[in-house]
Amino acid sequence: MNFEYTEEQTLLRNTLSRYFADAYDFEARRKMTGSDAGRDAGVWTAMAEELGILGAAFSEEQGGLGGGALENMLIMEEFGKALAVEPYLSTVVVAGGFLKRSKSAAAEGMIEQLISGEAIVAFAYAEPTGRYDLAAVKTEAKASGGGYTISGQKSVVAGAPWATHFVVTAKTAKGVAAFLVEAGAKGISMRSYPTVDGGTAAEVQFDNVSVGADALLTAEDGIAEIELVVDEATVAACAEAVGCLHQLHAQTMEYAKERKQFGRAIADFQVLQHRMVDMFMEVEQAVSMTLMATLKLGEDAKARAAAVSLAKAKVGHACKFVGENAIQIHGGMGMTDELAVGHYFKRATILEGLFGSIDHHLARYEKLSF
Numbered sequence: 001m002n003f004e005y006t007e008e009q010t011l012l013r014n015t016l017s018r019y020f021a022d023a024y025d026f027e028a029r030r031k032m033t034g035s036d037a038g039r040d041a042g043v044w045t046a047m048a049e050e051l052g053i054l055g056a057a058f059s060e061e062q063g064g065l066g067g068g069a070l071e072n073m074l075i076m077e078e079f080g081k082a083l084a085v086e087p088y089l090s091t092v093v094v095a096g097g098f099l100k101r102s103k104s105a106a107a108e109g110m111i112e113q114l115i116s117g118e119a120i121v122a123f124a125y126a127e128p129t130g131r132y133d134l135a136a137v138k139t140e141a142k143a144s145g146g147g148y149t150i151s152g153q154k155s156v157v158a159g160a161p162w163a164t165h166f167v168v169t170a171k172t173a174k175g176v177a178a179f180l181v182e183a184g185a186k187g188i189s190m191r192s193y194p195t196v197d198g199g200t201a202a203e204v205q206f207d208n209v210s211v212g213a214d215a216l217l218t219a220e221d222g223i224a225e226i227e228l229v230v231d232e233a234t235v236a237a238c239a240e241a242v243g244c245l246h247q248l249h250a251q252t253m254e255y256a257k258e259r260k261q262f263g264r265a266i267a268d269f270q271v272l273q274h275r276m277v278d279m280f281m282e283v284e285q286a287v288s289m290t291l292m293a294t295l296k297l298g299e300d301a302k303a304r305a306a307a308v309s310l311a312k313a314k315v316g317h318a319c320k321f322v323g324e325n326a327i328q329i330h331g332g333m334g335m336t337d338e339l340a341v342g343h344y345f346k347r348a349t350i351l352e353g354l355f356g357s358i359d360h361h362l363a364r365y366e367k368l369s370f
Contacts, residue, residue: 016051016074019050020082054114057072089233090158126157139170141171147211152206160202161202162200172221232297233355242315289311312358
């Protein structure tokens, strides 16, 4: 297939790539993730005010640049290359995905806050017993006084300590729905912790949190809308993984050319050349599958979900194969904190399981296809 990005998409990618090269190298990232905050708030501000990328995937009528899923894919791939921890996935892809389809009166104002960088949103959907089933939700939203009262526990909520708002999935009288909740609302408590890939997350408890009727982002039986947005987020996670995979392969090639054994660079040994060719093939297949799934996000629910699951399973396998081989070729150096390759491996491992493991997506693809 002959596919070329538009001039605007190429400019977007190049602009973000240059910004990360100038302001977000490996040592700068280590300093950010090692701080108490776990990030540099100035980076998010720069993305909103200097680069304008937070509006890239919103329509011009909504105050954005008129892009969509392809722009999210390009941005997330650059995030993967830079190991960026900023909450673009949860804020723009997930929250933005709900808000731009929502009929809630509060949605339009919130999109403005997302694009300006004023609002950061964490996606609170996973529960201790839910596995990857989006409908297996015990958190309840009970109708109360013209609004709702939300109670329940959400696990491993990425970026929760930075959030100004949560998108929360909860069970209503009709099904599962998504709600927008202010992080400072009465009844919310959290236990935060660093994650293995340098990020931050929290266990979040909602105890009788009162929200208005306009907090409802979907229908009360909104599982189809939730699955659509999570499919979009899954493809964005694949794109971030592709960025990590490019770096894992490139850095392994560079190391193999420099590291000498028995008087020769280890890249001269045929067995390692074959291994690195296999890694390259896995990366290229992950790139193609991610692009294919991105282009199919607009198709009917069954075709979309099948394409997303197929891509996620393939990208997950690439994360495992390329990551493990990168670490093995680097030897003991690969697991040290001082070398970037170990950090890419950790992030790729997290992305492998995000929104569903390889086995989960293969089973979902089989169910949709046969």
